Amino acid sequence: MILPIIMAGGSGSRLWPLSRQQFPKQFLTLHGESSMLQATALRLSGLDHQAPMVICNEEHRFAVAEQFRANKIANSGIILEPVGRNTAPAIALAAFKALQEGSDPMLLVLAADHVIQDEVSFCQSVNLASEHANTGKLVTFGIVPTAPETGYGYIKRGELINDTGFTVADFVEKPDLATAENYLESGNYYWNSGMFLFKASRYLDELKSHQPDIYHACERAMADIQSDVDFVRVNKAAFELCPDDSIDYAVMEKTAQAVVVPMDCGWSDVGSWSALWEIENKDASGNVCRGDVISIDTSNSYINAQEKLVAVIGLADVVVVETKDAILVSKKSDVQKVKDIVNQLKTEDRSEFKSHREVYRPWGKYDSVDSGERFQVKRITVKPGAKLSVQMHHHRAEHWVVVSGTAKVTNGDKTILLTENQSTYIPIGVIHALENPGKVELELIEVQSGSYLGEDDIVRFEDKYGRA
Template sequence: MIQPVILCGGSGTRLWPLSRKAYPKQFVPLIQGKSLLALTLERVASFCAEPGQPGAICVGSEDHRFLVAESLEEAGLHGSVLLEPVPRNTACAMALAALHAAHPEQLLLFSPSDHHIPDVAAFAEMMRNAARSANVGGTIVTFGVLPTFPSTGYGYIEQGEAIGDGSHVVRRFIEKPNATLAQEMLLGGSVLWNAGIFLCRADTLLAALDEQAPDILASCREAMVTTERDGVFVRPAAAPLHACRSESIDYAVMERHPQVRVYPFRALWSDVGSWNAVADMTEPDAHGNRIEGQGVAVDSSNVYIHAPHRRVVALGMDDVVIVDTPDAVLVTRRAKAEQVKAVVAELEARRSPEAVTHRKVHRPWGSYDSIEAGPRFQVKRIIVKPNASLSLQKHYQRAEHWIVVKGTAEVTRGKDTFLVTENQSTYIPLGEVHRLHNPGKTPLEMIEVQSGSYLGEDDVVRLDDSYGRVVHRPTQSTRELHDNASKH
């Protein structure tokens, strides 16, 4: 039996401005209204459906824990979410999952959460065929994609002799090459794109880490000795992982492990690693233009436009990518699309909030969208999921006016609790303890108008919370509360 391990910790900066650190690409509804994580979970669902099969293991960050748990629930899968206190790359993430596996000989399928593989049946068949090889002690199986062009954005695997079961010995792993080397390797015919998918027994991976990267394994073992469990969430001890070095599994193990086999994967695959990769998933028109949403291309060719919110027009443009979001727009030549990560670094150096967060911010209870702001006021659109509640809280420096536009709100204000229905409103004075709850079966939508001398997200004193987030401690100073709290 195969137990899926989904690696959800990436920051996804190469698809900025749609993907940002606070809401990376694996969670963004990118393909037919579904996120890449949702599609990944659908792809591995058949392994979890087998009788007696342990649930999926997702490895992600504390910041995104509710997004991961929600995706698991929507996919109808049972399992657990391992929460990394700090990102330490794939070697650490895979080690934690192997230590958390159902049993030492459990066959684990390590899969990135942000790849697109549309042929679910072909994927499942290949994994089950490869399971025979992966069940041999000491063998790690990986998968390579037949290259269709000399990409400089992918790593490569050079195949050695054929084993006879459809796999090949791995001769070597090759990091992202320059254009000349990529062309030479493609003409040689013995290389595959590295898909970053691995299949092996838990004890095989742990033995390989003990041999090749014993310091990483030691840190992970120490972290997993004293885990904290909260529903589906499993929190390893933080201190050992802070001390752990960050290393990819390719560098830490695969390049030196003597028993690595590769299976050529012949179905469609994309790591969705750049806007060019996203564009290529959209059908072109007669001029090579690829349009999503409300984009229009006039007297233009080979243009990609992502415009879900408003009309975006390209006039007389060739070979460009245009990505529109409510608070940021990217315009780049397609030849430069691989360098978007550098743009994010520049924005971070400028302390630009658009580098990290969207105007719309997701929370475990729903989301809020900052519609408008000015001196001493801010307007937000708030959506609360059915039967969800914001924290019980108060503000030191702002008052709030709530207007319900859809659904029914249950409002706690001081000692009173009452209902507010569509087209009704209520007022929360400065310093008043309050809470918002959606008692209905449909999402609650409301407009929040904030007014006051300071409207920052740290002016929240959380007194009680349904999601285990930090609450007020009497010994904390007001400044500490401001530093530790986040909106709702």
Template sequence: MNTKPYLVPVVLCGGAGTRLWPLSRQAFPKQFAVEVERKSLLDLTLARINGLDGVASCLAVTGEDYRFMVAEALHNAGVPGSILLEPMARNTAPALCAAALQIAQTTPDAVMVILPSDHFVSDAGKFAAAISDAAKLAQEDWWVTLGIRPTKTSSAYGYIEPGPVIADHGSAARVSQFLEKPDVKKAEELIRAGCVWNAGIFVVKAGTAADLVAKHAPDIHDAVQQAVAGITVDNEFHRLQPEAFSSSPSISIDYAVLEKEPEVAVVPYDGDWSDLGSWDAVAGVHEADDDGNRSEGDAWFSSSQNCFVHSPGKLAVVLGLQDIVVVDTPDALLVTSREQVEQVKTVVDDLRTAERSELTDHRKVARPWGTFEGIDRGDRYQVKRITVKPGAQLSLQYHHHRAEHWIVVKGVAKVTRGDETFLLRENESTYIPLGAVHRLENPGKTTLELIEVQSGSYLGEDDIVRVEDVYGREAEPGSAKPASSAAKPQGKSKPAQTSAGKGGQK
């Protein structure tokens, strides 16, 4: 087939990346939190999409709580497209089935390029060439996966055993079998036998993908088909019907389809690639000094070897140590040996059991209008630093249990308080009484910064009743807490029970 393929990248933007705690958290996972050369992993993924030939639009698949961060990343990257919202996490098979059915409604021959949003690829040219080769094969109704040529012995990845080479398609081969993550000894044997890493990067026609899910996993296909039929649209957001989607089994596309289907091919990719699945892997993308030390931020190494430091906020001095990892954030510090770095996930499980709020949110929390950051907190007060993007506004809202003081430190604020509307400039302030309907807006062309001092009997972010919101958000059930909640302790908060997480509702 000589026609040029019509490519639709499908970017998978879910997942928590628990091995990269404390930087990656439930409400701000690694595709947003981890940066290489000041760009997030999602930004870098979208940049690779811009380097592909034949792309007209993109479909991002994510959860409700990440939708505004994904929308902003798409906008900043100049990548047109829409966002498919999963009402709950159901692994990759239902997610990819939903994407395939959505795209196939209008263009069943469109070739989906399925990309995790949290991978790092340094050679965009080699990557684009491999995708181009895979797309040609996908036009002939193959489901194609990229096989990463191993650069080291690793038990962290699944492996693919290539079978016979496919005629007229270069080094592409039929997949002989998918292999589970092996131990180190077995991994060495697989690499010597020519096996490649399974990166979860797929290229397949939308119609082919939908048909193969129907063939091998009809229960998934039927449930997701109903969820797609019940989609509701809110600007670029396409929300799957929750009840139908929740009835789908939760399973990976590998188990549900690929291990059962004979027409699966692998195209080898021999460029640099990493899923940045551990702090050791993150260290590897930074340049080492003469002693093997690497850093991100402000680090000073003395008589130390083979260490990694992430400390963007303050000077970190490492003296007389070897093979350690230090990750500093405003509210949590991780120190571990490189030998134990893979055990961070176990620590995260322990923090979840202890109901530590540091598992879910950073001190600085992203919102569609900007950010807020906790600065100080006491028994009946807390202080926040708030930034509002140019032209953005918070919801029109009121609180049952707290009053607020606002002091502008940069820019101009437009304040609605009850029936009055007025402007505040730098070094000016105002008071929002308990129960007053209010809104904060930035009418200017530069970022608005202000300090908010809250005081009251209950200071949780769920004490917000929205009257109006330009972002279509609604207060959650029970958000207006009764007076009996006033004595609720503020030291801990339970982490959310979904993969997307829940943060404040401001």
């Protein structure tokens, strides 16, 4: 049986300002009705498979768990990488975990942030690839190219195997336009999708042969794991010593057992706003408009309004993306430079590269409505049955006003219930907690005041989500 491995990492830079470091594109609903992570899991329904295993970092763990819960999607565990070490080690962790559970499944390695429009063809290619994986081959999926794309790596096919796949003749880096045109014309090259299928034991055998340092570091990391609710934590010290390398460089370019199976499924890695424009449905003027948008004499553009009315007049081939705290306006041909914007934001230590104004937490979310010298206002939403950590602040006091729902508040040695239009005051240094005991969401306004209002001024004493 197939065990899907969903790689849910990401830096959140290519689709800024909608994606951020703490909320990269796999968590966004950009194409269709589900997030890209949810869509990756849902398209597996056409396969005979186990519940998928997910690999992500600590920072994204609650977003991953919540997105699976929201769509009632089962998983076989969420492995947390203490540090990023690229795809070869991440897949090794999943392979060791599968073998620890007493089976040797075929691992279907998938990125969480790809769009696949023809899910039937996707499943057909996976089923064909399983014939090769069952014989010990390491299969990679080559996307049948539709254009001389310079933004993808390519795979050159070799000899035909059983009418369903080819030996891999070569992996090729991103080409220039002339070279890409030659690849397309020859018919012997595929886009490198970054998707794979192989038995867990075969991958580890090849990894041990070609990159023993990665193999042994991951083996040691998985020998000392801790399970915490939805999550599997590996030994941090052991994993930090693991070399950083991709599966392509570490294994696929070195093994003699690589096979490429063609896949023609409407695939895109959505690597830029222009790539998203290409795959979306367009109006008569060639525009993709999401949200509250008015466009006049505008053509071939992507316009995404998250919070406000966005009006565009007399423009062509542009990208406009509006969020609560940032707006991007770019020529469609220049959207790759959005990474330069993100790098500048990092250099200036601005919050806009890292998080949205609205931030998700395991208990719900908060929206930073306003801030100024010595004050900050947040709108806080707490899910039914959820509870924030028992905590204390050294530098700020807090005023809470309930907008809707019921709040159970611990304030020092007192516990009270607050309902709509009621309020309380939390002084500096007082241990407190907030809980939603009801069946509907709790909405409240929090006004912070004090000399320092950073999120790191939290001393946690107890936390149901393992953050204390």
